Amino acid sequence: MFSSLHNRNYRLFAAGQMVSNTGTWMQRLAQDWLVLKLTGSAMALGITTGLQFLPMLLFGLWGGAVADRYGKRRLLIATQAAMGLLAAILAVLDLAGVVDVWHVWLLALGLGFATAIDNPTRQTFVVEMVGRRDLPNAISLNSANFQLARITGPAVAGLLIAAIGTGWVFAVNALSYIAVILGLLAMRARDLTPTAPVKREPGQLREALRYVRARPDLLAVFALVGFVGTFGFNFAVTLGGFANQVFHAGPGAFGLLNTVFALGSLGGALLAARRGRSRMGMLIGAAFAFGALSMVAAVMPGYWSFALALVPIGIAGITFNTAANSTVQLSVDAALRGRVMGLYMLVFMGGTPLGGPLVGWIAETYGPRVALLFGGLVSASTAVAVGMILARRTGKRLRLRVRPHPAVHVVERTPTPRPDPVAA
Incomplete structure (x- = not known):
């Protein structure tokens, strides 16, 4: 059941993802609560979700092309840093008391663009860590990781929102991306089997x-x-x-x-x-x-x-x-x-x-x-x-x-x- 965890690089990746996924689920709950608090509108909440998924619908295939053209570990470091920065900006705006719903919409759209590149890159990076034999196992463990974070993240976010407010939840999520980046930097390059980058062509x-x-x-x-x-x-x-x-x-x-x-x-x-x-x-x-x-x-x-x-x-x-x-x-x-x-x-x-x-x-x-x-x-x-x-x-x-x-x-x-x- 846990054969992929024998791979050191994958252990680092899975640990970072556990922290980051928990932070992501925390932010989802806090972001929904903030939008409802600012507008009281379910439609505004739907717009927020739509803006976050829209770039994947429009540019998902392009994001896959970017994943083929560059080294995936380096690209993941860039996308994770961008996501952390967006969460940090939202935290600062909220904690300063100047956040408005259009700020949330703009940052949700930016997160969608980063996700359009991050998702195919992260999915295809798994095979470079564990190889073809352990790929199904690693994909399943990634799903288990995500579901475990789905259980714990909202529960922790609910407690934090009640205790210290949504702004600090966004700040915690911003810090969670550091775990992923540190895990990527600590990987042994010699144990990876990277796919040769594809040259950009029409x-x-x-x-x-x-x-x-x-x-x-x-x-x-x-x-x-x-x-x-x-x-x-x-x-x-x-x-x-x-x-x-x-x-x-x-x-x-x-x-x-x-x-x-x-x-x-x-x-x-x-x-x-x-x-x-x-x-x-x-x-x-x-x-x-x-x-x-x-x-x-x-x-x-x-x-x-x-x-x-x-x-x-x-x-x-x-x-x-x-x-x-x-x-x-x-x-x-x-x-x-x-x-x-x-x-x-x-x-x-x-x-x-x-x-x-x-x-x-x-x-x-x-x-x-x-x-x-x-x-x-x-x-x-x-x-x-x-x-x-x-x-x-x-x-x-x-x-x-x-x-x-x-x-x-x-x-x-x-x-x-x-x-x-x-x-x-």
């Missing part, structure tokens, strides 16, 4: 698009990631609706739902770390399970039954995420890995500004149950459609096995024997 973005378009297996992954990420992963919208409108519970119950979902995701990430290389059958099966379980949760009658249903959803969702990430990284040419992962992150995260408002509208108009049911239906249907298309293209078929444990396998199609005309 048409490099189109080259990545042509490469993906010519690969049916990659198109299948991108289709799954696009639909599931856009319509399925909208729990920030639906969980609040369930807590408030369906079960008429308070903020504590809402926080518990988020914690339970994160615990399920953490368990799924640790289970994924025990597996070897992910295969297409697992990816399709995890997407279908995620959608089906979401539909089951949508009709749960009580608060506790709904909360318990979130655990397997978290497991299936993180299994899908880690399988998709490792499948793409292990199947692309090293020279194109940054651009392909930039496109991957664009598809996965870029759909949030589109799917979030749509699911939010469904939840507001027809109720949170219908919104969650819709997301699950789209996810499960996409998995079935992708499986059928791949089966037809490759001459293979999907086989569902229930015992000794549920699994989906891709098997060769057995040709139907034809009678021998001579013998007849």
